Amino acid sequence: MLKFFTSLKKRIRLFSKFNKHIDTIFLDTICDNFHTDNSVNIILSPSLYWIKKIILPVKSAKEAKPLLASIFEDTLPDGAYSYSVYKNDDDFLAFAYEDKKILELLEQKGIKQTQINNIYFSQNEFSDITKAMKINETQSIFVKDGIVVLLPCCWIKEHGYLNLDSINLSKKYINIRQYSHLVDEKSLYMITILSVIFTIFVASEYFISIQNISNLTDKKDEIFQKYSLKPTMMQNNAMLKGYEKINKQQTNLRVDIASVLSLNLPSEVKLTLLKSTNKKLIVHFNSVDKNSQLKIKQQLKKKNLIFSSNLKNGILEMEFRL
Amino acid sequence: MNRINPLHIIAFIVVLSMFFTFKISQSKDELQELKLEYKKTLSVATKIDEFKKSYKNKNLVKKRLNKILNNSILRKSEIKKEVKNSKIILIASEIDKASLNYLMSKLLNKTFNITKLDIKKIDTQKASLKLEIKW
Numbered sequence: 001m002l003k004f005f006t007s008l009k010k011r012i013r014l015f016s017k018f019n020k021h022i023d024t025i026f027l028d029t030i031c032d033n034f035h036t037d038n039s040v041n042i043i044l045s046p047s048l049y050w051i052k053k054i055i056l057p058v059k060s061a062k063e064a065k066p067l068l069a070s071i072f073e074d075t076l077p078d079g080a081y082s083y084s085v086y087k088n089d090d091d092f093l094a095f096a097y098e099d100k101k102i103l104e105l106l107e108q109k110g111i112k113q114t115q116i117n118n119i120y121f122s123q124n125e126f127s128d129i130t131k132a133m134k135i136n137e138t139q140s141i142f143v144k145d146g147i148v149v150l151l152p153c154c155w156i157k158e159h160g161y162l163n164l165d166s167i168n169l170s171k172k173y174i175n176i177r178q179y180s181h182l183v184d185e186k187s188l189y190m191i192t193i194l195s196v197i198f199t200i201f202v203a204s205e206y207f208i209s210i211q212n213i214s215n216l217t218d219k220k221d222e223i224f225q226k227y228s229l230k231p232t233m234m235q236n237n238a239m240l241k242g243y244e245k246i247n248k249q250q251t252n253l254r255v256d257i258a259s260v261l262s263l264n265l266p267s268e269v270k271l272t273l274l275k276s277t278n279k280k281l282i283v284h285f286n287s288v289d290k291n292s293q294l295k296i297k298q299q300l301k302k303k304n305l306i307f308s309s310n311l312k313n314g315i316l317e318m319e320f321r322l
Numbered sequence: 323m324n325r326i327n328p329l330h331i332i333a334f335i336v337v338l339s340m341f342f343t344f345k346i347s348q349s350k351d352e353l354q355e356l357k358l359e360y361k362k363t364l365s366v367a368t369k370i371d372e373f374k375k376s377y378k379n380k381n382l383v384k385k386r387l388n389k390i391l392n393n394s395i396l397r398k399s400e401i402k403k404e405v406k407n408s409k410i411i412l413i414a415s416e417i418d419k420a421s422l423n424y425l426m427s428k429l430l431n432k433t434f435n436i437t438k439l440d441i442k443k444i445d446t447q448k449a450s451l452k453l454e455i456k457w
Binding site: 195196198203205217226227229239247250258270272276277 | 329342359373436437
C-alpha cells in the first residue's frame with residue numbers, strides 16, 4: 001500500500017513538473033506573504049524544525065527512522081511531530097517537525113496545499129554555504145559545526161543574500177501530512193487497509209448477489225421453457241385458475257356421486273337417473289314418499305352436501321351444484 | 323508534498339463501501355423478491371404441468387381410456403367411442419350392471435375431465451350410458 005502511494009505520488013509529481021512552472025520559496029515564521037499561483041518548492045527555515053546530529057548503531061536511515069521518536073522524546077515541547085532522518089557520513093541527521101504548524105504557516109503566507117510541490121530542510125539545501133545568508137531584515141542562516149542555524153543579523157557583520165532562483169535542490173524532501181496530529185501514519189495505513197478489505201468484502205458480496213440474481217433469472221427462464229408456460233405470469237395464473245376450477249368440479253362430481261351411491265335407501269327406492277352437465281349433477285330416485293325423502297335428505301346433509309330437491313309423483317329430483 | 327492524502331483515499335473507500343452496501347441492500351431485496359417469484363413460478367408451473375398431464379394430455383387420456391375399454395368385462399357392452407377434436411364421447415345404449423360398475427369405478431378413480439354424464443336405468447340389470455371426456 002505504501003509503495004503504491006509513493007509510486008502514485010511520484011508519477012503525479014513528475015506529471016506536474018512537466019506541466020507547471022515551479023517556484024522555490026524560503027519559509028520562515030517571519031517572512032512576507034507569497035503571491036504566486038505556481039507550484040512551489042519550499043525550503044523550511046531552521047525555526048520550523050528540530051535537528052540532531054547523532055551516531056546510531058544502525059547502518060541505514062530506514063533502520064534509524066523507528067528510533068527517532070525516542071531520540072527526540074526529551075527534547076521536544078508538546079506537539080504532534082513527524083520525523084525524518086538522513087545518513088551523513090558516519091552519523092545521522094535526524095529531523096522533527098510539526099506538519100500542522102508548517103501547513104498553517106503556509107496557509108497564512110498565501111500558499112495553498114495544492115500548490116506545494118516538495119518541502120526541503122534548510123539543512124540539506126544550505127549546508128555548503130560559506131558565509132551567513134540574510135533571510136529577512138532581522139535574521140540570517142549560518143552553518144555552524146555542519147548544522148544550519150538561524151541567527152539574528154546583528155550577530156554577524158558580513159552576510160550574503162539567498163538566491164533561490166539558481167539553487168539546485170537535493171533529493172531529500174519530506175511529505176507533510178495534513179492530519180498527522182490526529183492519526184499517525186501507521187494507523188492511517190492500517191485504517192486504509194481495513195477499509196480496502198471491507199470494501200472488497202462488500203463489493204464481492206454485491207457481485208455474488210448480482211450473480212445469484214442472474215442465476216435465479218436464468219433458472220426462472222428455464223422453468224418457462226421446461227413447462228412451456230405462457231410469456232406472462234398473469235396468463236399462467238389465469239391458466240392455473242382454469243385448471244383448478246376443472247379440478248374442483250371433477251372432485252365435487254366424484255364426491256357427490258360417491259355420496260349418492262353410498263346412500264342407505266329404503267328397499268322400494270331405486271336410483272333411476274344420474275346426469276351431470278353444466279356444473280351440476282342431477283339425480284332421480286323413484287318410488288319415494290315423504291318419509292323416504294326426509295331420510296335421504298338427512299343422510300346427504302350429514303355429508304355437508306349442498307343440494308336442492310323436489311318430490312313429484314313419487315320421483316325425487318335432486319340437484320347438486322358442482 | 324503528498325498530494326494524494328491517505329485520508330482522501332479512506333474517504334473515497336468509505337464512500338465506495340457505502341455505495342456497495344447500498345447496492346447490496348438493493349440487490350438483496352431484489353434477490354429476495356426474485357426467490358419468492360421463482361418459488362411461485364415453480365409452484366404454478368408444476369401445478370399446471372400436473373393438471374395438463376391429468377386433464378389435457380390427449381394421448382394419455384386416449385391411452386388410459388383404451389386400456390379400460392379393452393377390458394374383457396366391457397367387450398360385451400358394445401360401448402361406442404366417438405373421438406372428436408378436443409373430446410371423446412362414450413355411448414352405450416344398453417350396459418349391464420357389472421360393466422357399468424366397472425367402467426364408472428375406473429373412470430371416477432382416474433383424473434378424466436368428465437364434462438357430461440348421463441346414466442339412465444332401463445331395468446334392474448341394465449342402463450343406458452352417455453359420457454363425454456374433454457382434454
